[in-house]
Amino acid sequence: MNALCKEKSPYLLQHADNPVDWHPWTEESLLKAKQLDRPIFLSVGYSTCHWCHVMAKESFENPIVAQLLNSFFIPIKVDREERPDIDQFYMEFVQAFTGQGGWPMNVWLTPNLEPFFGGTYFPLESKWGKPGFVDILKRIAELWQYNRSLLVQQGQEIFHKMREAVQSSFEPKSPPNLAIASRKAVEQLWGSFDSTHGGFSPPPKFPRPSLFYFLFRAGSLADLSEDYKKKSLQMALYSLQKMSSGGIHDQLEGGFHRYSVDDKWRLPHFEKMLYDQATLGLSYLDAYQLTDDPLFKETFESLVEYLMDHLHHPAGGFYSAEDADSLNASGQEEEGAYYLWTFQELQQTLEPIVGKDRSKILAHFFGATEEGNLPAGLIAEEALAKKNILLMEKPLSDLAHELGISLEEAREIVLKAKEGLKKERLKRSKPFLDDKIICAWNGYTLSALAKAYMVIGDGRLLNEAKKTATFLLENLWDPSSKTLYRIYRNGRGTPGFSSDYASLALSMLHLFEADQDEKWLSLAKLFQELLEEKFVDPYRHNYLVEAVEISAKSIKTREEYDGAEPATLSLAAHSLLKLYTLTGEEKWRKRLEELFSYAWPILERFPTALPYLLGVYCEYRAPLVEIILVGEKKNEETKRLFHSLSKLLIPNRLLIVLDPQEKLPSLLKSPDFYTTLTRRYEGLPLIYICTNGQCHLAQTEGEKALEILKPFAVLFPEKSYQPI
Known part of the structure; x- marks a missing residue:
């Protein structure tokens, strides 16, 4: 056992039995490198990373x-999910050094933490055009002994340039024109859009929910032409539709895998991450609001089912991920073993459910073939040959x-078949579960649950959202020191980063909208104030990943890209x-405009770098629509109206429920106006809608209120999302 045996991170514990004398990233470990005058070998990954397992x-x-x-280096292991600051800083070096990034990330540093060589996965011996790991270790050990000055000089130069880039400051020279950036972003996305299969890149295809967030809200931006607005909505809706029917979407237990190896969303990389479920969940809710298409609602509901069945902590909150690998029937670890089927396995499972004659037809309907349906040229492992991933690419009418039989009978047969296949699959060895709870990722999930309650109206979603919020506050928040923690696993772990504070602030606002309890609004304000107090970058007025007082002693990093997760800036x-x-x-509006100003130089050059931020800009530019529902919160008619009014996607909307029997929330604006409205209450819920500086007559019927609201909503009434 090495020093990692005392850590809480499942990833670090996976390496505790290695013969490598691993150290965690601590002051003691870094000091040891200086004392022994050895270079540091830094290896960064996470517990559900397939190629991390391979290299291990x-x-x-x-x-x-x-x-x-052990002889020539100080080996240090870091869990990227636990220490995003270390991961991000050295990933920037690896990307600049090699032209690509990914995990495992392996970097060699001087004892002063200056990187001089690095990359991602290295095979043990040279192959695939990659140098062998053993040869690299021998060569660096030799250089360190006989030509150290070369490595030190290289490391110092790189480190100096990286620090210089982080500490460079700028003042915006002109007012930001984010309307231009939004238009350019739509043009760039249209140019890279796969009009056959959806998505915006050649394979591997990664879902990037921040793009969907922007595209849905670009449909409301007055500065865009009607053609651009329609293209924006089509690109997002068609991509989400194709993803839902593909292998990247688990057709039996719900949820999405990390990415697709091929262009058709067919063959996934099988790990499942909490942040993907939460952020994609919000995208599918947006799509459902836009279209009223049950496909998007069903996809979201199955995603929640996956979260509750696989990632849910009994006391509230959600675990971080499930692995891509699991044990196959022979007891060997294999990527996708839990999810894949031979054609014979499918037939044998389906026969007692739908009958012998129909079992083959159902297997084909799910996209399976006798030869296997995985793209042959993309299968690295021999074990995957003749395997099938379940798909829903054919319309139900084909099966009927x-x-x-009728369409309804076909739907019932498919549901019955899925349930039977799910029961059979649950008998298999499940993938490894990383059971640490990450604050930021749970914040995204809390936002999705709160919004889903508003749109769908299922009270269980609100209960789960409140349970999650309570868990996070009890286990990751220390009110005495005003400190938020990032990790919970057998107690608190690493102190929180800027993304944790930003995510929790936003999720508390979503929970306030859903629950209408002022305590959530108060907490949101507190976490936003702490974000501004602890993390504002003195050079660019963006946010540092680490708190300022910590960053002064260590490596400064900031997020300026909405990737798999949104940047702190955008949140x-x-x-x-x-x-x-x-x-x-006003202080919140001024700070918002300051962020737009400081993001403008990035967006001017690379408008798709921060699509979530552009989406927020679209909301900011949209007319404010204030909806005040006056009625008793426990009243069923009040609840019905609340969910009906939440159904439309109105970008810049304020929805407040005022209960005449409760005290008016003190933090809300316009208290005198709201008090006037509650005085008019006579037992029946009343809807007040104020737009463009004027208020409409009070409504008692939801349908009439919706007619007033529709001109301010983003709508896509067409039945087909396929761009022409």
Whole structure:
């Protein structure tokens, strides 16, 4: 056992039995490198990373590799989910050094933490055009002994340039024109859009929910032409539709895998991450609001089912991920073993459910073939040959026609078949579960649950959202020191980063909208204030990943890209807009406009870098629509109207429920106006709608209120999402 045996991170614990003398990233470990005058070998990954497992088996369990690492280096392991600051800083080096990034990330540093060589996965021996890991270790050890000045000089130069880039400051020279950036972003996305299969890149295809967030809200931007607006909505809706029917979407238990290896969303990389479920969940809710298409609602509901069945902590909150690998029937670890089927396995499982004659037809309907349906040229492992991933690419009408039954009967057969296949699959060995709870990721999930309650109206969603919020506040928040923690696993772990504060602030605002309890609004304001106090970058007025007082002693990093997760900058902008809309406090509007100004130089060059921020800008530019529902919160008619009014996607909307029997929330703006409205209450819920500085007559019927609201909503009434 090495020093990792005392850590809480499941990823670090996976390496505790390695013959490599791993150290965690601590002051003691870094000091040891200086004392022994050895370079640091830094290896960064996460517990559900397939290629991290491959390199661990090939290299870190190898006694020859262990001897080299232990004799000539200080080997340090870092969980990227636990320490995003370290991961981000050295990933920038690896991307600049090699032209690509990914995990495992392996970097060699001087004892002063200056990187001089790095990359991602290295095979044990040279192959695929990659240098062998053993040869690299020997060469660096030799250079460190006989030509150290070369490595030190290279490291110092790189480190200096990286620090210089982080500490460079700028003042915006002109007012930001984010309307131009939005138009350019639509043009760039249209140019890279796959009009056959959806998505915006060649394979591997990664879902990027921030793009969907922007595209849905671009449909409301007055500065865009009607053609651009329609294209924006089509690109998002068609991509989400194709993803839902593909192998990247688990057709039996719900949820989405990390990415697709091919262009058709067919063959996924099988790990499942909480942040993907939460952020994609919000995208599918947006799509359902736009179209009223049950496909998007069903996809979201199955996603929630996956969260509750696989990632849910009994006391509330959600675990971080499930692995891509699991044990196959022979007891060997295999990527996708839990999810894949041979054609024979499918037929045998389906026969007692739908009958022998129909089992083959159903198997084909799910996209399976006798030869296997995985793209042959993309299968790295021999074990995946002749395997099938379940798909829903054919319309249900095809199955009904082939079986000679009605559409409704076909739907019932498919549901019955799925349930039977799910029961059979649950007998298999499940993928490894990373059971740490990450604050930021739970914030995204809380936002999705709260919004879903508003749109769908299922009270269980609100209960789960409140349960999650309570869990996070009890286990990751220390009110005495005003400190938020990032990780919970057998107690608190690492102190929180800017994304944790920003995500929790935004999720508390979503929960306030759903629950209408002022305590959530108060907490949102507190977390936003702490974000501004602890993390504002003194050079660019963006946010540092680490708190300023910590960053002064370590490596400064900031997020300026909406990737798999939204950047802190974008999350904060969303919170600021909501806080300003709810409270009317000018300081929030000024800070929001400051963020737009400082993001402009990035967006001017690379408009798709921060699509979430552009989406917030679209909301900010949309006319404010204030909806005040006066009625008793426990009244069923009040609840019905609340969900009906939530159904439309109105970008810049304020929806407040005023209960005449309760005290008016003190943080809300316009208290005198709201008090006047509650005095008019006579037992029946009343809807007040104020737009463009004027208020409409009070409505008692939801349908009439919706007619007033529709001109301000983003709508897509067409039945087909396929761009022409």
